[in-house]
Amino acid sequence: MWGYYGGCVATSSIITPQTMSLTFTQITSLIDAEVKTNSTSYPLATKVLDINVAHDDLIDIAIRSCGIGQYDDTNHTDYPIITTDLNSGQRDISYTQDGSSNLVLDIYKVMVANSSGVYQEIPQVDMQSERWTESFYDGQNVTGQPTKYDRTGNGIIFDVIPNYSYEEGIKIFINREGSYFTVSDTTKKPGVDGRLHEYYVISPACKYAQRNGLANKDELYNRKVMFERKVSEVYSKKDRDVRKILAKKPFNFI
Numbered sequence: 213m214w215g216y217y218g219g220c221v222a223t224s225s226i227i228t229p230q231t232m233s234l235t236f237t238q239i240t241s242l243i244d245a246e247v248k249t250n251s252t253s254y255p256l257a258t259k260v261l262d263i264n265v266a267h268d269d270l271i272d273i274a275i276r277s278c279g280i281g282q283y284d285d286t287n288h289t290d291y292p293i294i295t296t297d298l299n300s301g302q303r304d305i306s307y308t309q310d311g312s313s314n315l316v317l318d319i320y321k322v323m324v325a326n327s328s329g330v331y332q333e334i335p336q337v338d339m340q341s342e343r344w345t346e347s348f349y350d351g352q353n354v355t356g357q358p359t360k361y362d363r364t365g366n367g368i369i370f371d372v373i374p375n376y377s378y379e380e381g382i383k384i385f386i387n388r389e390g391s392y393f394t395v396s397d398t399t400k401k402p403g404v405d406g407r408l409h410e411y412y413v414i415s416p417a418c419k420y421a422q423r424n425g426l427a428n429k430d431e432l433y434n435r436k437v438m439f440e441r442k443v444s445e446v447y448s449k450k451d452r453d454v455r456k457i458l459a460k461k462p463f464n465f466i
Contacts, residue, residue: 233406236397239263239413246417247426254420256395262416264392270404270411270443271390275317277447282320287391287403288312298325298381304369307384315389322368324358325381334361339369347371405446411439 234242240259244250274283284292294310307316323331339348339362347354348362348371358370368384391403402409418436421429 233401234409234412236263236393236400239402239409242413243417243420246413246432247420247424247428249420259416260393260395262419263412265419266412266415267390267392267402269415269440270402270408271317273440273443274404274447275387277444282387283447284388285390285403287400288314288388292386292388294382294384294386295380296382296384298374298376298378300374300377303373304367305382306367307386308366310386310388314391316366316386317389318387319363319368319384320387321383321385322361323383323385324370325378326357327376327378329378329381331383334359336361336363337371338362339364339371345371407446408439408443411436411443414439 240256240263243259244254247254271283271285277283282292290310290312292310294307294316296305307319309315321333322336323333325331337345337360339345345360345362348369353373354371355373355375357376358372358374360371362369362371393400402412414432414436418429418432420426421432
């Protein structure tokens with residue numbers, strides 16, 4: 213159904229199945245081919261901005277589509293996990309960036325080590341609206357091992373003030389921004405499934421066509437929308453090895 217360059221709505225066949233993995237230079241060349249531009253009419257610096265915006269858009273779709281198989285940009289050289297020290301008497305920590313200075317988009321799990329070094333997941337609560345969260349704000353300043361956390365702004369606040377320290381005693385599992393392109397990149401490839409690299413051509417081309425009122429702006433927009441559906445489809449299928457169990461209908465004993 214999807215094809216290799218725009219599916220059933222494409223009018224050209226620039227990419228063959230053997231060249232689905234695209235370098236930055238190939239992407240910029242294909243953008244020029246789509247909207248009949250060059251380095252003067254569509255400067256490289258502007259292309260980079262549009263490609264990086266496309267990367268953000270794709271990441272957003274991928275994150276929302278993934279289940280257990282969490283998305284992460286494959287150009288990153290570490291895992292999307294922040295580790296930091298648990299310090300006695302320190303109730304809150306901030307998490308704006310990971311260890312490689314990538315912006316944190318969201319967190320989905322926090323684990324805290326006990327005094328013996330065994331990590332345990334602690335649940336997130338909303339201390340402003342949920343019941344049984346008085347320990348966050350009642351002024352009693354209970355000490356011990358944290359059992360819950362609240363997210364406020366760019367910080368994590370524990371319900372209990374740690375009364376022990378443990379090196380790298382906090383693990384925060386995150387979603388983060390992608391590895392962006394620069395004007396000096398040539399052979400770098402997007403850190404996503406190779407079947408989706410065409411999106412980095414279609415989306416910038418669509419933006420250029422809309423900004424300049426090109427005749428093919430609607431066609432490019434339709435291809436962009438279709439490819440966004442493909443992004444969702446590809447990443448929603450990353451969990452195929454997870455066994456899905458259908459819930460049985462409850463018995464009616466009346």
